[in-house]
Amino acid sequence: MGGTRREVPNDPGRRERILDAVLDVVAASGVHGTTHRRIAARAGVPLGSLTYYFAGMDDLLAQAFARLADTMSAHYRATLEGAATRAEAEAAVVQLICGPEYGTSREMTLIFEMYAYANHRPEAMEILRTWLLRSRESLKLHFPTHVCAALDVLIEGWPIHRVLERAPLDRDLVAATVRAIVGALDPA
Template sequence: MSGTRREVPNDPGRRERILDAALDVIAENGVHRTTHRRIATRAGVPLGSLTYYFDGIDDLLAQAFARLADTMSRFYRRTVQRARTLAEAEAAVVELICGPGYATKRDMTLIFEMYAYANHNAAVAATTRAWAHRSRESLALHFTPGASRALDALIEGWPMHRAFDDAPLDRELVAATVHAIVAAAQDESGEPRS
């Protein structure tokens, strides 16, 4: 007979389910009220499973935030990557800012929690830096480095403001702002517009 019980997991999706449950608990309660017990209950796993997969609550939270950043980065890249022209790339940026798929209310709650926790946790701070780098790399598929940095700030910042505003974003204003940033950065770089 090959393999030990440790080599053959009886619940192969358990680790990911725990991470997803951790994000749910954080979104509902905040990092400060997230506990092993709440996560285990939400994931439907024995409490001991958390210590099997993670080296304490800080490790679990760091890995959960890394999962969030990775999921959002992949969505961000797919959205930008589909654009074939500069105008389509600008429209993709507007969709990231205004559309329903990216930076949902839940996402924004988790992002606020992640940024606050990053001030006290080096692993989460590294995750946030890597996420910003990945975002700018995605934007660089179509835009200059300067435009990519400015657009990423808009994509991060405007949804934060939207989270607290009573009115929806003005899509035309967002599109005009995106276009102005791209045009100014392209003009300064001397690169031709596609």
């Protein structure tokens, strides 16, 4: 029988559980209140596990925010891939802006934290930049580049306003705005 204990992970999924815990702690306490101890406790792992998998707090935060961006990008892409016509693509954009699945309260809290953190960390700013480019690539499934830029700003910004206003968005207004932008910038 071959193999050593080192070849078999002691706790498969631990790294991912730690990253999920980072996001949970950031959502609850903000980046400023995120500590190694809180992360380890939330993940249910020994404190030393964090330094085994990650170089430090900046690495933990960067990888956790990258995980958030990946998850949200996948949802964004799937929503747009489900559209077969231009009208369905416009409806998908409205769903991204207004629907409950994208930009949840927790996600918006994490996004605000990520923006502030990235403002002082070039590696985190690169995560945001990559996320933006992925979003626009998803929009390019249905729209030309210049329309993608305008729609992405709506998808990014309108949920922020929803949080600040503490009120649901007017879906009819959002739909009319999406149609107006698409119609004005790409009348074909």
